[in-house]
Amino acid sequence: MQNFWFFIEVLVGGLLSGIMYSLVALGFVLIYKASSVFNFAQGAMVFFAVLTFVGVMELGLPFWAALPVAIGVMVLVGMATERFVLRPLVSQSEDTLLMATIGLSFVIEGVAQLAWGVDVRNLNLGIQDEPINWVMDKTGMLISQLDITAGIVASIMVASLALLFSRTKVGRGLRAVADDHAAALSIGIPLKHIWMLVWATAGVVALVAGMLWGARSGVQFALVWVALKALPVLIIGGFTSVPGVIVAGLLVGASEKVVEVYVGPKFGGGVEVWFPYVLAVLFLLVRPEGLFGEKIIRRV
């Protein structure tokens, strides 16, 4: 019986960490859905957003004042990206844009370090990374309060973003722009405004993801590499699907933890470093567009 509860604990822990991955992946999906650009710089944006938030708080502002300041900074970053990186490259191939965002990630990482220094900072959100007592008493499982909170926040964000894209006029405009820039322009959709909106939203999502990750493991440079973990989530879920991100995140998180705990010790551990990627590759071989993605049609 104890083994069963242990398994449930590992599973739930994995599911919750998977939700954290999907939060980061959500930023990618947003930008991809609205501008067909894979924003490699999302990880750097997560890092920069939360670093700005913590840095501003250190300068004396309280929590609720620092939040809009950080959001404002991310909106500015988004606008600058759109103006200086995306607009000059507007009709280039996907690979070119991808490489441009790789360059952008370096710029943002460097600016973050120049502006706020390289020290590791702690972020206290008021919710402790401690087990929930009544769950622990009843079943012996250790499930972190922070993780549960993150799960709830992530679910709310995903639900609201999914509604935005499918039910609102703005959402339709975003989808139109992603499909075909030129066509969207020709029917009067204001491209620049749409892009600014998208990047601003992605910045806000990055801030939320950064805050939750930062509270969990400290605000440090390693946060940038968390975005790399979101890549398998994106691939399995499909680049253009908001609900797909959650499902894939849960899948990746759960499988990663379960494999690490049950198979990892046979190899000395560290399996979770590469397992999500191999899982993503296996998915790709069977279903190249991901679980919920749009089918890729290539014309010659």
Next chain:
Amino acid sequence: MFYREAGQFRTSYAQDSQIFPLRQDRIGIAIILMAAVLLPFVANAYWLSAILIPWLVLSLVALGQNILMGYAGQLSLGSAGFMAVGAFACYNFILRVEGIPFVVAVALSGVCAALVGIVFGLPSLRIRGLYLAVATLASQFFIVWALDKFPWFKNYDPAGVITAQPIVMFGHNFASPREKYWVVLVIVAALALLAKNMARGSVGRGWMAVRDMDVAAEAMGLSLLRTKLQAFAISSFYCGVGGALFAFAYLQTVEPSAFTIELSFRILFMVIIGGLGTIMGSFLGAAFILLMPIFLNVSFHGVFGQSVDASVISAVEQVIFGVMIIAFLIYEPLGLARLWQLTKERLRLWPFSH
């Protein structure tokens, strides 16, 4: 005025299919090669071992990456993983085969890397673009993990960081930086020539067809399986040889932690800034990425006098790298190699303007 082809007649097929048809080009290459060979007599040990050797080795790896990304169009982020395969294979060959010449060990380790490359290149038959990049990330993480976790690769060494064996060939121990430089120079020059020939032959044309539109290439009768796996194999061979040289001629240690994803990204940048789809671009890009930090360091010290904090310099370096990548992609997507080509074209017309 000087760089003209007037008066140079090609009267045989062999002459017509030369790599450098212009006499001036051939003279230029001969001068460069001679300068490269004679360089150790004027350069000091620091320049040789800290700048020139890594430049040559990383150019070789960038060449491999260029073959895969620039010529065959397969986005790859796993070059450091293949380097690691090459380094460990070389270490194991020298360890377990008594008296094997270094060049043979390096070649065999390249073959090992090529085989691993074929395995991890199999997904390229089904997936393209960014998805393939993620698959190569899988290869990068998996290879480094496997080399770390299975102690056979490190010969059960408890410390985890193995010292590379000395470079021994034909009974001679190539120990000094000068000798190591010459070994590396010969290997890199030979492989670069090979790559140039492959790129302009039917092999390279097949890669470029796959890059430009693989559906059409397949419709024309090109076997995508063979072409893509060939690209992965050859590219991994180059990365493997580069990795072996990296460990034996530069780092002097063989450890998985030298072949991180940051190295993969550095090589990616070398190829992008140098110029995708060119041989020259690999060398130019490697030089740029290697020399930029040193140049920044020196200029910071010059401008600010006392030494600036290392983290500040590295942060500025990162920003400049990122800006350069974006700038190159916007203004000169074909990289430094294209700038060099434009210079040559201007020289061909000089002193006239058109």
